Amino acid sequence: MTELTIAANIFVKVGKxxxxxxxxxxxxxxxxxxxxxxxxxxxxDNDNPLHFLFYETWESRTLWQAxxxxxxxxxxxxxxxxxxxxxxxxxxxxxx
Numbered sequence: 001m002t003e004l005t006i007a008a009n010i011f012v013k014v015g016k017x018x019x020x021x022x023x024x025x026x027x028x029x030x031x032x033x034x035x036x037x038x039x040x041x042x043x044x045d046n047d048n049p050l051h052f053l054f055y056e057t058w059e060s061r062t063l064w065q066a067x068x069x070x071x072x073x074x075x076x077x078x079x080x081x082x083x084x085x086x087x088x089x090x091x092x093x094x095x096x
Contacts, residue, residue: 003038004061005092008054016083017050023079024052030072036063050085061091 012020021044028042036059045051058064067073 002060003094004058004064005094006054006056006058006064007090007092008056009086009088010052010054011085011087012050012052013083013085014050016080020080020083021052023076027072027076031067031070034063034067034070034072036060037067 010020010024024042028040031037031040037056038059039055039057041055043053043055045053056064058067
């Protein structure tokens with residue numbers, strides 16, 4: 001089985017930082033208990049506090065996709081609807 005690394009960049013709308021940050025922290029704790037989650041780390045940009053980065057490692061792409069359809073993600077999306085400026089996801093493979 002090949003591990004999958006995800007880099008997820010999330011940019012928050014002005015005025016929504018506290019709400020989104022709280023929901024991201026809740027999501028982090030819940031996701032760490034999901035099947036296949038090896039690492040799930042949330043980072044906040046030192047120069048732009050509206051920018052968050054998830055660095056994730058999953059046992060497989062299949063288990064990551066299950067996470068993307070998990071109730072934890074649905075709850076997060078409902079709680080932050082209208083608060084997110086943009087999101088970009090990169091699927092990465094370890095080559096070293």
